[in-house]
Amino acid sequence: MYTIILVKLAIGFIGLWIITFVIGRKEIGQITPFDFFTSILISEIVGNTLYDKNVTYAHLIYALALWALFAYLIEFLTVRFVKIKRLTEGRTVLLVERGEINQQLMRSCKLDFNQLMTMLREKDIFNLVEVNYLLYETNGTISVIKKPEFDQVRVKDLNLRAEPSSLSIPVIEKGVIQTEALRGKYVPEEKIRKLAREQGFQDMTRIAYAEYNEDKDELTIIDK
Known part of the structure; x- marks a missing residue:
């Protein structure tokens, strides 16, 4: 059995x-x-x-x-x-349009204001006044567009020079080298070992975790 x-x-x-x-x-x-x-x-x-x-x-x-x-x-x-x-999936529902709440649609979605405010707080919004548009997605989450006066200032709004974001790839975990931790992105093992040796790590088993930044061609290492 x-x-x-x-x-x-x-x-x-x-x-x-x-x-x-x-x-x-x-x-x-x-x-x-x-x-x-x-x-x-x-x-x-x-x-x-x-x-x-x-x-x-x-x-x-x-x-x-x-x-x-x-x-x-x-x-x-x-x-x-x-x-x-x-x-099978339903449709996205526009619950707030131009700051106006459609309470009829809220009732049809089986939502009350307490539930709505809980989801808003998860997006760091603590006041309905800040919301310009709110979409209730098919997977039960919300997407929000804030009113302009409550929106965050972006770097380009201040005419500042912004450095492009770069991707860090996990290459060592618990002392084990991973040449393709991200599917579709291969990092040669010899490059990983070379960058680790430059930081004084001859033995890879001493490394708890390491990430490779391709743009900077450097390894960020967390020692065991």
Whole structure:
């Protein structure tokens, strides 16, 4: 019995991992109503088969494969057809326009002012007066455009020279060199070792974490 549970759990784990990549990373970063329904159903498929002796490994694999195919088909259709996308994901709602709150739309979204203010505070906005436009996104978050008088001053507004932002790439973690920690960006191992040696690190295992800045061609190192 314990072996059967172990095998089914392993199949379920691998199956869920594959499904996540088949239907896209959006499942993790952006939960829509359809995504929520999918996650519940998949957990039911795996959970209900673990202790059922009448459900074989083949049944479990078949159920996961069938649902993965169905979910992928829905994702494909939502990309191709706008109406289906609206049906499965809903539409972004304009709750505040030019500083005016649409309370009717708030009620239809099942939102009250306490919930709205909580989401605003998470964006460092503590007063509704500051809001010019507010969009209630399909994943349950909000996007806000402040009124001009409350907006932050940008560098170009002050006619100051701004240095472009640069990307730092993790290249060493717990003493292990990672030449491609970011997919699509390769940093040669010899370059990593050379920059580390320049800072007095002959032994890479002494490094807890290191980031490589391509623009400055330098390594930022955190010692163990």
